[in-house]
Amino acid sequence: MARDPKLEVSAINIRIPDTHNRDYRALIERLAGLRRGVRVYGDSYVAIKFFSSDQEDMGIIAKYTEIDIDGDWFDLEDFDTATPERLEEISIPDALRPNLAQFYFQLFPDDHIVAVSTYAESKGLSTRSLLKYFREALSWREISEEFGRVEVDIVQNYHGVEELLALPYLKEVRIIIRRPNSDDVSGDLAAIIEERLKEQNGDEYEEVLRSKDSGDLEPNERTRKLGVVAAENGELRTKSIINGIMTERKASDMPLTEGTRYKPEEPEMVIFQSLAERIRETIARARQALNG
Incomplete structure (x- = not known):
């Protein structure tokens, strides 16, 4: 019997300096609008695919693979390096990338945190990769000119x-x-x-x-x-x-995580939003305790 699917959510803490406009929606919208990926390890890249402040500040992060079309290829039939004649049969549009995995995220602008699905549909997005993406993306010239030096860290347990x-x-x-x-x-x-x-x-x-x-x-x-x-x-x-x-x-x-298993007929997005809210509440309680 197949096991119920599993979903895990982690969070990042983003801080725009007080010398700039602390508009976190505008920040994420700007990142999404740049439509640019970051190599997080090996040939794996991460990018913000979609974000909408009109849809509960929800978005999707894409992880995909960049392949070297011009490199040597292995022919499984001959079990040897592919010949030039075989390579002529390859036809991949320039804009396509393989091994797509998609992960929900939700911005909580008042708390300046982003909750991200780091495990869904048996695919994972490590917090290390997540942090690498945001640290590099937030250093892009288009971002730093508008928002200054933005800090980001994974929220730890x-x-x-x-x-x-x-x-x-x-x-x-x-x-x-x-x-x-x-x-x-x-x-x-x-x-x-x-x-x-x-x-x-x-x-x-x-x-x-x-x-x-x-x-x-x-x-x-x-x-x-x-x-x-x-x-x-x-x-x-x-x-x-x-x-x-x-x-x-x-x-x-030890990143802070919230996770659960759920029934296949349950909408993944609804489960994600529930976990995202739980992780937001955990962070809010920790901050209140500091100020208590």
Whole structure:
């Protein structure tokens, strides 16, 4: 008996600098309008295929393959390099690309997050590929001229951050925070980050804690809050002794996800929107806790 299809959703956090118009709909519409792909690994490319602010800020991300038409081809009949005569039989229109996979996404402009289906119909779009696409696309001249230097990060699992900071035999905590949206961060943390970045023209804030001698780190409330900020706006890395070996772990290896299996007769888009809303609510709660 076939298993019910599975759907997983992750999220990215996008921050337009406060020196520019923070119009996230316009940003995504501009990216979609450029109709340009980014090579994310090997011969795989990712592009925004469609976006509509009139349809609940929904869109589709396409993943496809670029093939080298002019390279050597393998003839399975002769089990050898294809001859020039066989190659003359190849006729692929210049505009076509194979291996298309499509993934829903939804923009939540007030939260400046994009929820993306990263697994659907037995096909996957890794968060690493997603991040690579957006980081390169947001650096395109057409984007930077209109929106400035836009930051983007995969939203990491908040519980994973807590687990990393609660590890036994913790020897090092490294927190890297790229410029956050100050509306998401409580006053005291915003002061720490914004003052040290904005006033000194910095782009990243980094804080490192290391234990002395045989002692172990015991992160305090401030460090835990910075870890939550880093979960959306940067990186958290820890080093601890596991089975006698110094081991590094990264929160980026634990993206925040929402997933479920559903009946084949259920509309995939409806299931996606439900998961997207759940992930948005999780992020909203984490931000409220920072400001509480």
